Amino acid sequence: MSDAPWARVPRSARHRREPHRGSVAARLGWLRAGVMGANDGIVSTAGLVVGVAAATTSASAIATAGSAGLVAGAVSMALGEYVSVSSQRDTEEALVRQEADELARLPELERRELIGMLEARGLSEATSARAADELTAHDALATHLELELGLDQDQLADPWAAAGSSALSFTVGAALPLVAILVPPASVRIPVAVIAVLLALAGTGVLSARLGGAAVGRAVVRLVGGGAAALAVTYAIGEALGTAVG
Template sequence: MSTHAGEPHDAGLAERLNWLRAGVLGANDGIVSTAGLVVGVAGATTAAGPIAIAGVAGLVGGAVSMALGEYVSVSSQRDSERALLAKERMELEKFPEQELDELTALYVAKGLTESTARQVAEELTAKDAFAAHVDIELRIDPEELANPWQAAGASALAFTMGSVLPLAAILMPPPGARVPVTFAVVILALAITGAISAKLGSAAAGRAVARLVGGGAAAMAVTYAVGQLIGDFS
């Protein structure tokens, strides 16, 4: 008999919202990390070349890092899900009666009477025992396992899109306006993405926006100060 309790996995709309939320968070990472980097370099020099090099290097390095991290994470999740599915299939082959009892108990736990739960379990088992068990017990759809390559690509794309904004904001204005313009653009972008992430998570927008804006502003202020300090000694 199975003794494991599968980890819940969202599907349908919830799954798409999770992907969208992850994309917004990835974009936020790109905005904050790249903004901090280019503002820090701008604090040390007004030359556009070093700022552009640092920004592009941060964009590429961050996107690759995000993609690798997401690939490893989703690959591990996928391997775990496959192992659970293989274990469930083996248990159904070796212990069909115990698995039927377990399926019945799961439906009883959901509120059905013993007799109704038994009938439902028997009918579902007769149709597709494996599908019945992985649905209610593991909450895994074998046809919709997470794709690590897709996750890695989405993560890298989100980070890149976020990084492009502060990079463009600091390179397009004249030297004297670079840092103020970048600060304003980044704060506005973080406020917007914070509101979007709060909406997707059904959370209070004010707190989410305040956290992102406050964190982003602090990061840029610190890196700019460090850049100025290094510039004074160079």
């Protein structure tokens, strides 16, 4: 008997400790979406409050505009994600039903299809046939969904979770520029907010690049450069309108 530490752990426990690749991919997807939602909140709200601050020194006007932008943006993000992910879930559920129907009506055809997929992955014909029979006996539907479609019927897209996470990430991102422009004195309000926003964008750039396996430098330059451009445009517009109204 092996004395390796892992050998003394029950097989079921070893299985529980290793997350399913689909669940890992799903968590990374949600995390990446959260980072992007926060980034949207930072840029859109920062542009709004900087533009208003360029037009007026009234803290109440800036707070009102920023709060309205935060709420509207969060609601818009949540609705957009809910609709999009609901459509995705409808498609996934339809695929699950279709695969279950095909397994019930055409079991031998589905078996041959499974054998072919296993052979395409490098198994011999005999091994593929034996593995197909064992997998079918264990959970035919789950096997076909994963190998054919890359689906896990227990981890279909959740529109409510998508809506909630998008709204939350946007709110967190939007709160930063709102706080950064309201806390400092009026004389340094805009510079402090701009610095805080650009630092936050650099942080989200680093995180999103690491999650996606991309080059960190380019991601940071894109986000910081785009954010700086957006702030410059909204500041110029706010200053022009403020001067014209004044």
